[in-house]
Amino acid sequence: MLVSPDTPRFLAARLLLGAWLACGAGAQAQTLLDTSAAIGVQNTLNQIQPGVTQVPGSLSVQFDACKMAPESCKDGQPIGAAPAPATSGQSAQNAQSAQPAPSQVAPAAPTTPTQTTPTPAGEAPATRPVPTVVPLTAEQQQLLQAAQAQFAAGRYPQARNEFEALIVRNYNNPEPHFGLGLALYQLGDLRGATFEFGQFMQFAPQRYEGPYNLGVIATREGRYPDALRLYGEALTLAQSAPPAARQVLLRALATEQGRVKDYVALAATYADLRAADPENVEYIFRHAQALYQAGQVADALPVTYAVLERKPSSLQAALLLADLYVAQGLPDRAVRELSAAAARVLTGTDRATLLLRQSDLLLAQNNLRGALNAASEARQEDRRLPAAIIREAELLAQFGQRPAAVRAYRDALALTPKSAPIQAALAALYLEGNQYPEAAQAAQQALKLTPDASTRARALYVQGVVAYRQGQYTQARTALNSSVLAVPDADSLLWLGLSYYALKDYASAVPVLSESVRLRPTPAARQNLAAALLATARYAEAEALLRGLVTDEVKNAEGWYLLGLSQRAQQRPDDARQSFKTAAGLGSARAKDALK
Incomplete structure (x- = not known):
């Protein structure tokens, strides 16, 4: 029974x-860094949540370098402003060296005879001679400034054409390649931009802008290991870069370290950012967070209190x-x-x-x-x-x-x-209160809202139990079987086993109830499994299960009665009679009938 x-x-x-x-502001992407033209782009610090890596997008935002690092500006000119046109008394080399940039263009007579060329991840780097840099003439310098002005005005096709024309006249200077790379990036030609930044690195291997901007492209294309490597290379080259530029590079590196969950390295990067801007509350918090994620809890505590000292709210x-x-x-x-x-x-x-x-x-x-x-x-x-x-x-x-x-x-x-979990929770509460129509309706609403697997299983469970209690055993079996397929659960398996039993499919009931008992061996699950074992003539197994049940629950009248049935089926009338007597003493009417 x-x-x-x-x-x-x-x-x-x-x-x-x-x-x-x-x-702070919402997450934005790494953006190209221009320190030699009269424009610049800012990489805004992305938000990093515990255990969640930031995924930058591809937004490029212009910024005024003087606002970002006013201490680095003179006479109102931003970092990397285009140089003034060369006077007739200036040589082209003097005009070029006057260009304010974190690092200068490679000299015409390089002291390093070879350089390492960037190669795709997994390949050995190729070493080739550093090409000779040819300085821009005064006329070429003016052409460069004109192309930069086109770019600054957002006329990217014109800027591209003018940079390309300048490259025809002087291929061995890094600045036209750099400007062309920026223009091609803005035009969406990432392959062309990658090539031009690579050429820039050939002629200016000591400049950090090349690997950084290649890293930006790698991030945009989803080549995150390459981006991480390139940002690291850029930082190595940026030892003497302006503080604002180093912060851009460090934030870009932090993005990729967060993505790969290298929290130890991420904590070190935010420590560097804090050193660059000690009162930046965002950096302090991110440092504390990275330390926590790295498991350095004791170190994270004082850093977190440093945030609260500056921003108690x-x-x-x-x-x-x-x-x-x-x-x-x-x-x-x-x-x-x-x-x-x-x-x-x-x-x-x-x-x-x-x-x-x-x-x-x-x-x-x-x-x-x-x-x-x-x-x-x-x-x-x-x-x-x-x-x-x-x-x-x-x-x-x-x-x-x-x-x-x-x-x-x-x-x-x-x-x-449109919350499926709330509908499913309501369905369960209605079922508990025997409000079957309300329970069925709420469960159906949950299923219409494209729930996740757990919520779907819960709603189907409610549907199945409602159907079972209304005597609709076939429908109950269908719903409960679907629930179990979505998320196996001891209770769903138990009711599925009951449905099979009610349909007299005892052979199917046994394995389902066995799995329910394995997941959670409640007295109800064990007792129902014993009943199914008796129905399939597996008397010895039923007896073993029932002996354990009545040992744990000595006042379980139904358990004693079923034990008596299993013993009688095995031709042990004396043992059966004793079990029936115990059951009868506990109030079992069927045990009393069995004793007659």
């Missing part, structure tokens, strides 16, 4: 807010601090730090986020009441934050306050009407 287990609660998946938000720093204390095995300290931070942040949404994290920690300590109180406070701080409402609903359900949990889930659904 089968028994019907209590319906387990299937709550909606928690919307965790463990990943903190970065401050920082939500990100407060969340990171809590994680650091949890990592040190001090969850109570983490809870107190979150409470203190809640008094310092500036918005209700930030306070709600901190309270939700506090609810997480209290729940992990099995402090359900404290977790519920924190979740309720979070909801009060921001009534339009679905995560706070969902957390409160989950905990209300755990406390058995089903009507209140249903109301909370409905409130969350009003804010996010």
Whole structure:
């Protein structure tokens, strides 16, 4: 005889807010670096979340180098401004050397006889003689400035044509190749830009702009290992570069280190960025975060406090601090730090986020009441934050306050009407309250919203149990089988086994119930498996299972009765009679009939 287990609660998946938000502007891509023309492009620091690498895009943004590093500008000219036209008394070489740039163009008589040519990843670098650099004449210098002016004005096709014309007149100078590379990049010709920057590196191997800009192209094309290598090469060449330019290179390197999750190297890079700009709160926070991700928790603590000293209202720093204390095995300290931070942040949404994290920690300590109180406070701080409402609903359900949990889930659904997890959670609560039509409808709504595998399995489970309880065993079997295929679960397997049993397919019921017992050997699962074993004449196996059951639950009348049936089927009437007597004494009417 089968028994019907209590319906387990299937709550909606928690919307965790463990990943903190970065401050500042949104993530942008590495952008080409131009230090020899009258324009420049800025690489904005990307946001890095714990355990998540940043994926830069391809946005190129012009910037005023004087605003970025005013100490490096003279007479209002930005870093890398185009030189003034050469006077009749100036030689072409003097005009070129007057060009302000982090590093100068290679001299005409190089002291290094060979150089290493960039090669694709995995190939040995090729060594070839450094070509002789031919300085620009005064006329060519003016042509260069004209082409740079076209580029600065955004007339990229004209700039391309003028740079190409200049290259025809002087191929052995790096500046026209560099300008042409920038123009081709803006025109979307990445292959042409790659070639020109490669030529630039041939004539100016000591300049960092070449490998950096090749790294930008590698990032845009998804060749991330190449980008990481090229940014590293650029930094090696940029030892004497202006501080603003080195920060651009370091941020680009940080992007790729974050992508490959090399947190030790990432922490070192942000330490360098902090040295370049000690009061930059963003750098300090990223340094602390990278140290935490690298497992250097003790080192991360003082750095995190340095963020809070400068910006007490920082939500990100407060969340990171809590994680650091949890990592040190001090969850109570983490809870107190979150409470203190809640008094310092500036918005209700930030306070709600901190309270939700506090609810997480209290729940992990099995402090359900404290977790519920924190979740309720979070909801009060921001009534339009679905995560706070969902957390409160989950905990209300755990406390058995089903009507209140249903109301909370409905409130969350009003804010996010296309949430499949919320619909599935509501379906489970309706099922628990024997509200079968409402449960079936909510489950169907969840399935219409293209849920993930876990939510789909939960909704199908509800559908299957509703069908079983309404005597629709074929439909129950279909829905529960689909649930098990989506995500195997002990309860879904148990109800699937019951459905097979109800359809008198005992042979199919046995393996399904066996798997349910393996995943979670509850008394109900073991008892139902024993019934299926008896139905398939596997009496000895049933007896062994039932002996264990009645040993654990000596007052299980149905277990004793089934044990008696297994013993009687094996021609042991005395043992069977004793089991039936025990069952009858516990109130089993069928055991009493068996004794007659």
